[in-house]
Amino acid sequence: MLAMNNINIKILNNEIDSISHENYSFDLIGVNDSRHIDLQSLYEKNTNNSILLAHQPKSVSIIDTLTNTKIMLCGHTHGGQILPFGALMLKRQNQPYLKGLHKYRSSDIYVNSGAGHTIVPWRFLTKSEITNLVINDRISNSS
Numbered sequence: 001m002l003a004m005n006n007i008n009i010k011i012l013n014n015e016i017d018s019i020s021h022e023n024y025s026f027d028l029i030g031v032n033d034s035r036h037i038d039l040q041s042l043y044e045k046n047t048n049n050s051i052l053l054a055h056q057p058k059s060v061s062i063i064d065t066l067t068n069t070k071i072m073l074c075g076h077t078h079g080g081q082i083l084p085f086g087a088l089m090l091k092r093q094n095q096p097y098l099k100g101l102h103k104y105r106s107s108d109i110y111v112n113s114g115a116g117h118t119i120v121p122w123r124f125l126t127k128s129e130i131t132n133l134v135i136n137d138r139i140s141n142s143s
Helices: 002-006 039-045 057-064 086-092
Strands: 015-021 024-031 050-054 069-074 100-104 107-111
Touching: 024 039, 050 057, 057 069, 057 107
Parallel strands: 024 050, 050 069, 069 107
Antiparallel strands: 015 024, 100 107
C-alpha cells in the first residue's frame, strides 16, 4: 500500500470521493471486505449517482443500501480459476458472479477476472483480463 501512496493513488477504505468533470459529477465509493462497513454513514454521504468499488462480488447487497449505485466493479474470483475446484469453491463462499457483466436490480455488476493467477503460474478455463472502463455523463444524468 505504501507504493500506491508514493504514486498518488488514493485508497477508498469505506469512503466516498466525489468526482467532477465539466458539467457532470458522480461518487466513487470504495468498500473493503470487512463486515464492519458503516453503510448508514456511506448512505448519508452518497448524494450523487455512484460507482461502487468492492473487492468481492458477494458485496452486491450493499447496493440495496446505496441506492444511487449505477455500477459495481469487483474482482476476487479470478474468473473461477482457483484450483482445484474454483467455481464450486466460490459458490460455497456465496460469490454470486464469477466474471463478466451482470444485472442486479437496476445496477450493473462487472466482475474482472484479473491479469494474474492464483497459486500456479498459469490460467485454466479462464483468460487474463484488463478492463478499460469509459465513464461518461450518462452516469451523472441517468436516474
